[in-house]
Amino acid sequence: MRDVPMEPRTPAEEDPVTHQHLALLPAYAPRPGLADRVLVHVWQPVPLWLSSLGERGRAWLRTPQARLLAVPFFVGTAVTLVSLAVAVTVFSSYVGRAWRFAFEHVVLLAWEAGIMAAGELWAEALTRPAVRLVADWALPLGIGVTLLWILCALGLYWTLRVESSTRNMLHAKL
Amino acid sequence: MTPTRDLSDATDQDVVRYARGGSEAAYRELIRRYQRPVFSLVYRMVRDRELAEDLTQETFIKVLNAIDRYRPEYKFSSWIFKIANNAAIDQLRRKELDTLSIHGRPDATTQERIEATSLQIGDATESPLEEVEARELGSAIEKAIGQLRPEYRACIILRHVEGRPYDEIASILDLPLGTVKTYIHRARAELQAALAPLRE
Numbered sequence: 441m442r443d444v445p446m447e448p449r450t451p452a453e454e455d456p457v458t459h460q461h462l463a464l465l466p467a468y469a470p471r472p473g474l475a476d477r478v479l480v481h482v483w484q485p486v487p488l489w490l491s492s493l494g495e496r497g498r499a500w501l502r503t504p505q506a507r508l509l510a511v512p513f514f515v516g517t518a519v520t521l522v523s524l525a526v527a528v529t530v531f532s533s534y535v536g537r538a539w540r541f542a543f544e545h546v547v548l549l550a551w552e553a554g555i556m557a558a559g560e561l562w563a564e565a566l567t568r569p570a571v572r573l574v575a576d577w578a579l580p581l582g583i584g585v586t587l588l589w590i591l592c593a594l595g596l597y598w599t600l601r602v603e604s605s606t607r608n609m610l611h612a613k614l
Numbered sequence: 615m616t617p618t619r620d621l622s623d624a625t626d627q628d629v630v631r632y633a634r635g636g637s638e639a640a641y642r643e644l645i646r647r648y649q650r651p652v653f654s655l656v657y658r659m660v661r662d663r664e665l666a667e668d669l670t671q672e673t674f675i676k677v678l679n680a681i682d683r684y685r686p687e688y689k690f691s692s693w694i695f696k697i698a699n700n701a702a703i704d705q706l707r708r709k710e711l712d713t714l715s716i717h718g719r720p721d722a723t724t725q726e727r728i729e730a731t732s733l734q735i736g737d738a739t740e741s742p743l744e745e746v747e748a749r750e751l752g753s754a755i756e757k758a759i760g761q762l763r764p765e766y767r768a769c770i771i772l773r774h775v776e777g778r779p780y781d782e783i784a785s786i787l788d789l790p791l792g793t794v795k796t797y798i799h800r801a802r803a804e805l806q807a808a809l810a811p812l813r814e
Contacts, residue, residue: 458802462774470653470667476647478674
């Protein structure tokens, strides 16, 4: 049997010069804290930039500039609201007509399209066994909880009524 | 189920299995194991520290979000290097970075940006002279690597720095085995030509 050389060889055996050069390079590492940053993105539903925006917003509200702006802001809002109320009152007929038009032509159509899309999505979701299992249990569970709720309410009402009538009776006797 | 024992001795496949079960400790262990090699590969591809850190972070986020899609019959290292390499190549396509300086990127104007993009070569325990020599040598080698085509660069780094076998490199880079061998051969020839003055 022929003596076949082992393949693959090590990089150092293949090209000692290149390997020697590249061995001189340091192993770089990212700055500490990578794991925390990654896990925040993977585990937290709220992105980092959003939470930092919230923090910066709260910090800004505590500054003197924010307090300075607060009065004009509230006055401006109040003036705008009053102006809007006047405008709506004065132009109510126009507003009414515009609203009816928008409702008939935009809102109803969007509602219809939304209902259809949701129906399709729901039908597709129901083809999955896990969703079907939840759906199978959701209706009886919902009915059961509602009945329980009604019974509890009735029970509470009955107890209070009995207690009240008993107290009235006792008061009458005394 | 979350393991309570030390994961440092567990195999990659075991750690991935725990991570799939939602163990945060397993996620941390995967990051601990691969942050240096992934960062080194990406850094040598894009040659910008800040950018490499962002791409490394992006790589791990992709890996951990898609951990359920990882197929255990393949090596985990191949999978993560593939994602990291794709991130680096996408970045290089978006923005050409073809120059390198040990003093930071040429477009770095502020001190903070210069520090963020400059190469960090050398060991704190070395003498000042050795440190300067190491920086110069390291800079020359990094510059030679930086002048290679991105495909050659990825091949040579994976072979000589990460010590990966040819078939794994082919799998990571989605290239035929013969192409990987050719790329490595050409990359070595180009590196030797670029580094010839250092040997004289």
